[in-house]
Amino acid sequence: GVIIKTENIERVYITGPVKTYALKDISVEIYEGEFVAIMGPSGSGKSTLLHQLGLLDTPTNGKITIDDNDIINLSDAKKTQFRLDKLGYVFQSYNLIPELTALENVYITDMARGLGKEKYEKKAKDILEAVGLGNRIDHYPSELSGGQQQRVSIARALVNEPKILFADEPTANLDTDSSKEVIDLFRKFNKEIGQTIVMVTHEEEEGLKADRIIWVKDGLLDKDKIK
Ligand code: ADP
Ligand code: ADP
Numbered sequence: 001g002v003i004i005k006t007e008n009i010e011r012v013y014i015t016g017p018v019k020t021y022a023l024k025d026i027s028v029e030i031y032e033g034e035f036v037a038i039m040g041p042s043g044s045g046k047s048t049l050l051h052q053l054g055l056l057d058t059p060t061n062g063k064i065t066i067d068d069n070d071i072i073n074l075s076d077a078k079k080t081q082f083r084l085d086k087l088g089y090v091f092q093s094y095n096l097i098p099e100l101t102a103l104e105n106v107y108i109t110d111m112a113r114g115l116g117k118e119k120y121e122k123k124a125k126d127i128l129e130a131v132g133l134g135n136r137i138d139h140y141p142s143e144l145s146g147g148q149q150q151r152v153s154i155a156r157a158l159v160n161e162p163k164i165l166f167a168d169e170p171t172a173n174l175d176t177d178s179s180k181e182v183i184d185l186f187r188k189f190n191k192e193i194g195q196t197i198v199m200v201t202h203e204e205e206e207g208l209k210a211d212r213i214i215w216v217k218d219g220l221l222d223k224d225k226i227k
Contacts, residue, residue, distance in 0.1 A: 001031065001032055002029045002030070002031055002032075002065075003030055003031060003032040003034075003066065003067055003163065003164060003196055004028075004029070004030040004053055004064070004065070004066050004164065004198070005028075005029045005030075005063075005064070005065040005066075006026055006027055006028050006029075006052065006053070006062060006063070006064050006065075007027050007062055007063040007064075007065075008025050008026070008027055008061065008062045008063070009023055009025075009026045009027075009052055009059040009061065009062030009063070009064065010023055010024060010025060010026075010059060010060045010061040010062055011023040011045075011048050011052060011057070011059050011060050011219075012060045021219055022045045022048040022219055023045050023048055023049060023052065023059070023219045024218070024219040024220050025062075025219075025220060026049060026062075026216075026219075026220070026221060027221075028214060028221065030053075030196070030198060031196075032163075032194070032196055033190070033194040033195075033196055034196055034197075034211050034212060035186065035187065035190040035195075035196075035197045035199075035209075035210045035211045035212075036197065036198045036199070036210055036211065036212050036213075036214060037199050037200075037201055037206065037207035037209075037210035037212070037213045037214070038050060038198065038199065038200045038201075038213075038214045038216060039200075039201060039202065039204070039207045039213050039214070039215055039216070040215050040216035040217050040222065041217065042202070044216045044217050044218060044219070045216050045218075045219040046200045046202075046216050047168055047169075047200060048219075049200075049216060050166055050168050050198065050200050052064060053066075053166065053198055054083075054087055054089060054164075054166040054198070055071060055079050055082065055083050055087065056089075058072070059072070066082075066086070066164070067086060067163055069082065084109075084160075085160075086162055086163040086164065087162050087163065087164055087165075087166065088157035088158055088160070088162035088164070088165045088166070089157055089165075089166050089167075089168075090150070090153050090154055090157050090165065090166070090167040090168070090170045091153075091167075091168050091169075091170070092168060092169040092170060092171075092172040092173055093173065094141070094146075094149040094150050094152065094153040095153065096141040096149055096152055096153060096156075097141075098140065098141050098142060099140075100140070101137065101138050101139060101140055102128060102133060102136055102137050102138070102139055102140075102141075102144065102152045102155075103121070103124050103125065103128065103137040103138060105141070105152055105153075105156055106124035106127060106128060106152065106155045106156045106159050107120040107121060107123070107124035107159070109156075109159075109160070110123065110124070110159070110160070123159055124137075124155070124159060125137060127155040127158055127159045128152070128155050130155070130158075130189075131151040131152075131154055131155045131185055132151060132181075132185075133148060133151055133152065133155065136148060145178065146173055146174050146175075146178060147174050147175070147177070147178025147179075147181055147182065150170060150171075150173075150174060150178070150182055151181070151182070151185065154170075154182070154185060154186075158189065158195070163196060164196045164197075164198060165186075165189075165195055165196065165197045165198070166197075166198050166199075167186070167197065167198070167199040167200070168199075168200045169200055169201060169202070170182055170199065170201075171183065171201070171203065171206065179203070179206070183206050183209050184209075186199065186209075187209055190211075197210075213225070
């Protein structure tokens with residue numbers, strides 16, 4: 001079924017006298033289990049769209065439904081809880097805590113939530129194993145390559161089995177081989193556990209590995225490229 005639905009969303013940024021119509025009118029449906037790439041020229045609104053879908057920002061107008069919840073009318077506290085319970089994020093910068101090992105970076109949220117040590121350690125180890133870092137769990141971010149750090153951030157995003165994983169240019173800082181590893185991992189989680197994934201990328205080759213590409217142009221869906 002449909003897991004994310006937007007209806008006529010707009011996002012206008014106002015900076016002093018300047019208004020930027022980053023998203024003008026976007027209505028789109030994303031299905032459970034889909035691996036979707038959002039593509040389009042620089043400045044077309046890809047990141048802004050991802051931020052609306054991922055509850056990291058609020059549209060100026062329009063409606064968003066995620067997993068049958070009317071998101072726009074949730075209080076900020078409920079939104080935060082919704083993000084924690086149901087959504088995972090990967091960004092182009094890995095945002096790992098430098099003083100913590102890979103394992104600690106992955107379990108920190110569960111630890112803060114008061115889950116038992118045995119349980120949160122096992123969950124973190126299992127997911128680090130699944131991203132191919134079983135032999136790096138005690139390494140600090142500075143001891144890991146960019147690709148490995150991104151895989152830690154993917155493990156952190158997935159450890160609590162989010163309904164939807166959002167990724168904003170996850171390979172922008174990676175070399176070709178590491179980029180391929182990251183996209184192949186997404187593909188693997190999508191295939192094996194039906195993970196819904198929404199990813200912004202400007203690499204067409206990466207977009208083609210998704211099930212579907214949503215093309216954005218000047219803040220609108222690029223109708224010419226909708227199949
Ligand atoms: P893309 O991800 O496709 O490169 P963005 O969504 O980042 O595009 O940006 C879309 C447009 O909105 C651009 O013109 C950008 O400069 C503008 N924009 C994005 N974020 C902000 C912001 N916080 N304040 C003002 N303008 C912004
Ligand atoms: P990334 O490439 O990681 O998405 P960006 O450089 O696109 O990062 O944007 C970083 C931050 O700056 C975002 O929060 C975005 O909304 C904001 N931003 C992007 N474009 C503009 C702009 N023209 N004016 C103000 N803020 C912007």
